[in-house]
Amino acid sequence: MLNAVKCRWLTQALLLALALSLCVGCKTWNKVFKKKDKAEPTASVYPSEGTLPPPPDVDSSKQTGSLSQLPLEGQTPTDLGTPLADPMRMEADQRISDLRTIYFEFDSYALSEDAKALLDGNYEWLKAHPGIHVLIEGHCDERGTVEYNLNLGQKRADAIREYLILKGLDPSTLHTISYGEERPENDGQDEAAWAQNRRVQFLVY
Amino acid sequence: MKRRLLCVCILIFSFLFSLHAQETHEIVIKPKKYVATIAIPPFSCKPGSEEIKSTALPDVIYRDLELSGFFLRPQNDKFVTDTNRSDLTAGKIDFPEWNRLGCSFLLKGEYALNPSSITADCYLYDVKTGARIFGKNFGDYPKNAWRRLAHRISDEIVRYVTHNQGIACSQIIYISKLGKGKDLYIMDSDGAEQRALTNDQNLAAAPCWGIGGTEVYYTSYKEHNPDLWAMRLADNQTGVISSYPGFNLSPSWCEKTQRLVLTLSKDGNSEIYTMDNRGKNLKRLTYDRAIDSSPSWSPEGNQVVFTSDRSGSPQIYVMDSEGLNVKRLTFQGSYNDSPVWSPLGDRIAFASRKGGYFHIFLMDTNGANWIQLTEGSSNNEDPCWAPDGRHLAFTSNRTGSPQIYVINDDATILMQLTKNGKNQSPSWSPILY
Structure with missing residues (x-):
């Protein structure tokens, strides 16, 4: 009788040990794939504790002094755009009617005069509501390859963010995302539908 | 006579262009300069083994080999099955008959399936000379990974015959x-x-x-x-x-x-x-x-x-x-x-x-x-x-x-x-x- 109880106890102990060792196994994997703190950009590129992280616009390549840090002639890294704000990591789901959607030409991320006029209106609203974080969403029509369109959508969103920063808005409140051709406004397959899909829309967090 | 020849030609071409409808995926093959026909009769079942459909492994191998671009499957499965049956009855391979059917290569296989795993013995022959190119045991694979066994056999055939790396195991x-x-x-x-x-x-x-x-x-x-x-x-x-x-x-x-x-x-x-x-x-x-x-x-x-x-x-x-x-x-x-x-x-x-x-x-x-x-x-x-x-x-x-x-x-x-x-x-x- 005693033996049976002992035996059961031993089995339970062994099972517990096994479960623990499995947990440890998981831990090591999680450590490798360190889950980032949501408030921070990728933690892994920054030095570990004790040292201060470099300023956000300096990446590790620039510290190593390798050839790749040299920009190609006639260009400096600083004139390539403003570093993006850290993502909010939450749903931006509010559409405000005062924040107008901006439309683009095919395969273009240039701002037309009409687009600039609309954007100026958006700027006024945003200036009147300081501290509000907005998501600037770039979209494309379905023509073109999937990956290139993700780039194009980002370019559109970045062009608008850049315009608003130059007007004087706080860069840290302007967030961007590109959905490429993944989230069309109109599912049609004609020029009218495509024109509606080549857009940047504003959402408020 | 001429008309008959024409009919045969049309028949051959329509076969070449025909879609081999197997499972859900179809391969379209256009005729090209060199492809060899390989016959893969139904695999036999080792004594004492559990049974699966005898054409399950051959069908996967056929498709892999067609996709490889080096092989075609024979156009008439019944000839293959019948010739294989008479081989089994005679206890030897009738290479001239396989040659007459237009086959350059012949793969004979025997599988063994037990409750947990599957293995197969396979023999690849050059039909013209009757020479054995390889005789190998493939396995053990888990029972539900029998397709991987077939893919492994396919890549081995491609490697032995063409000295190329196959892509079935990917x-x-x-x-x-x-x-x-x-x-x-x-x-x-x-x-x-x-x-x-x-x-x-x-x-x-x-x-x-x-x-x-x-x-x-x-x-x-x-x-x-x-x-x-x-x-x-x-x-x-x-x-x-x-x-x-x-x-x-x-x-x-x-x-x-x-x-x-x-x-x-x-x-x-x-x-x-x-x-x-x-x-x-x-x-x-x-x-x-x-x-x-x-x-x-x-x-x-x-x-x-x-x-x-x-x-x-x-x-x-x-x-x-x-x-x-x-x-x-x-x-x-x-x-x-x-x-x-x-x-x-x-x-x-x-x-x-x-x-x-x-x-x-x-x-x-x-x-x-x-x-x-x-x-x-x-x-x-x-x-x-x-x-x-x-x-x-x-x-x-x-x-x-x-x-x-x-x-x-x-x-x-x-x-x-x-x-x-x-x-x-x-x-x-x-x-x-």
Whole structure:
């Protein structure tokens, strides 16, 4: 009788040990794939504790002094755009009617005069509501390859963010995302539908 | 007499063009200079073994071998079954009869299935000489992995007969939209065993393989930014490896240097970077106001081919792994994109818009000798190379919705791999034994 109880106890102990060792196994994997703190950009590129992280616009390549840090002639890294704000990591789901959607030409991320006029209106609203974080969403029509369109959508969103920063808005409140051709406004397959899909829309967090 | 000959000719050609409808996937084979016919009669069952359909293994092997581009299956299965039966009765192989049926090679197999595993003894013969090319035992494979056993046999036949690496033992990852959202999926290279790897029901994009096929990398929007994720395939564990503001997109893995090349937009513009597979040791390669996208390593890891619109339209460029010595490769066409370097190093596949539609092309690594692989009024995009450097998978909307297809480098073989939902962005694994 005693033996049976002992035996059961031993089995339970062994099972517990096994479960623990499995947990440890998981831990090591999680450590490798360190889950980032949501408030921070990728933690892994920054030095570990004790040292201060470099300023956000300096990446590790620039510290190593390798050839790749040299920009190609006639260009400096600083004139390539403003570093993006850290993502909010939450749903931006509010559409405000005062924040107008901006439309683009095919395969273009240039701002037309009409687009600039609309954007100026958006700027006024945003200036009147300081501290509000907005998501600037770039979209494309379905023509073109999937990956290139993700780039194009980002370019559109970045062009608008850049315009608003130059007007004087706080860069840290302007967030961007590109959905490429993944989230069309109109599912049609004609020029009218495509024109509606080549857009940047504003959402408020 | 002449008319009869004509009839026979028509019959032969219609057979050549006929679709071998097996399971859900069809292979279209155009006649070409040299392919050998191989007969694979139903496998016999070892005494004491559990039974499976005797043509289960042969059917998978036939399809693999047809897809390899080196073999055709005989046009009449009944002749094969009958001849095999008389061989078994006689206790010896009637090679002249197999030769008369037009077969150059003959594979005879015997399987043994027990409750947990499956093995097979296979003998490959050269029909003309009656010589045995190999006699081998394949196994043990878990019972439910019997297709992998068949794929292993297929690749061994290709290796012995042609001295080429087969691709039956490989898999393809891709992005699939079946219900809500787009997730990462995986299938065998013949389109079988399709299953989901992620179930985020959000948006996943542009996957690639890494570390000898043990991990995959892909972009996921599930944490409200297009971050780069890794998944270890042994247990489907996932983790974020690059989560800079803006997109972390289009990874390409170099096995030789163990580096990823990808596109980041964190600096307010899309630029190409390299990093290790945990996002460390970041190095920036491009400095240009234009879009720089879709990078792909050369197999040696000393060059990167990529798309840029710095000339005003998307064109294909190459640079070294330091981002220097940038050279434009494409000068024809207004939209050339999605370049991928062959694992053999000699060619680059890409998508080019021609006549309003995207088609898959091949070119030499200096931009010369374009070969158009796809035709027609539909879009064909996202090429990726098989590990043999002779086959490619790509996305086409020729049936109305985007689906994944396999084509070989002379466009004599075409097979549709996916049918349900919308499927895109294939990436082919290395050989997985």
